Amino acid sequence: MSIGTKNIIVEKAKTSKIGQIDFDNLAFGSVFTDHMLICDYKNGSWGIPKILPYQPITLEPSAKIFHYGQSIFEGMKAYKDNNNDIFLFRPLENHKRFNISAKRLCIPEIPEEYFMDGLRTLLQLDEAFIPKKEGSSLYVRPFMFASGKGFHASPADEYKFIIACAPSGSYFSGKVKVLIEETYSRSANGGVGYAKAGGNYAGQFYPTQLAVAKGYNQVIWTDDTNHEYIEEAGAMNIFVRIKDTLITGPTSDRILDGITRKSILDIAKDQGISTEVRKITVSEVVDAAKNGELMEMFGAGTAAVISPISAFGFRGTDYELPELKHSYGAKLKKIITDIQYNKSEDKFGWRYKVTT
Ligand code: PLP
Ligand code: COI
Secondary structure, eight states: OOOOGGGSEEOOOSSOOGGGOOTTSOOSSOSOOSEEEEEEEETTEEOOOEEEESOOOOOOTTOHHHHHOOEEEOOEEEEEOTTOOEEEESHHHHHHHHHHHHHHTTOOOOOHHHHHHHHHHHHHHTGGGSOOSTTOEEEEEEEEEEOOOOSSSSOOSOEEEEEEEEEEOOSSSSOEEEEEOSSOOSOOTTSSTTSOBHHHHHHHHHHHHHHHHTTOSEEEEEOTTTSOEEEEETTEEEEEEETTEEEEOOOOTTSOOOHHHHHHHHHHHHTTOEEEESOEEHHHHHHHHHTTOEEEEEEEETTTEEEEEEEEEETTEEEEOOOOSSOHHHHHHHHHHHHHTTOSOOTTOOEEEOOO
16 A cells, blocks of 8 residues: 555644754754654554654553564664755665564564655654754654554554654764673574564663673674674674774674665775675684784664774773774765765765655
8 A cells, every 4th residue: 555745644743842952962862853653553554644743652551562572663864964955864775674674573564655755754844853963963763563452472463653753962972892792692593683673672781781880882792603703783783894804794684784884885895995794703803903903893883873992802801992093984984974964975876865
């Protein structure tokens, strides 16, 4: 079934919260725009999407989201340029991945029109909340979960699709110190690691808290079998530069197919940087750190963009990374954010103009 933006029901907020937003001191994802998009799935089909004032939602105590965690989300950003035009970055990739996650969690897929028309209408209505300051943007969070009731451990018969938005600053305040994790795992073969399932993140909190208590900011996840390979950095894909080669692991059913990751690989190749997509062993990273060949490590993701790693801990030893004047991370971050904020030519065709 196909709908258009004209079918979206819009109920505008009576008053705006815009005056309460301190655009010069934005945290990440903690203040929200005036509106949200909500759409219900019932009796086997999606209903008419509504844009409502941002507000709490009411759910049955037996709603299956609470018991069986049927819940997925996406993370996107909207940017505004000097002409007040609004842009998204590769939003169709987010839509595609949303439905890949939906399928794995037995949640009905959302048609592209609902996702894209919903985003466009909501962003135009709440455009005043899109920050222009460098490093800030509007974080956009589409999510879907089981609202249908019942304690039977089976997929729900009702779901909600919501898009909420938060004007946001940086995800990390500085460089990130990480701990290579050898006890806990984020995901396993045949599991849901490749999906943006809410439960994947809940499972990360405890090991991350243990790492934070030891003075680290994030955990580097390794494979669940032998903890031999480096896989992800918290909620980011990971890149390692050994000598002049930029390496990232291949995606698998344990690793999220990050949109930032694949964009960075394309940009790096275009810049003539030598890249490798292959399994990265913990031991080669430790050896490279010991013999001075480990030049850089960084995490990559929508929220975190490119976050440089200052040091990593492994089996009780901390390994510092050098401070580089001309890092690949800084260079690639500048190129990708210039595309996102419409400050440079977009030779890859990734920028998506919301305003027409
Ligand atoms: N890995 C995980 C586990 C994530 O949650 C994210 C964030 O979305 C990423 C990687 C990076 O993906 P993307 O670049 O599409 O935001
Ligand atoms: C994102 O980068 O958008 C994510 O979804 C990560 C999130 C846990 C903040």
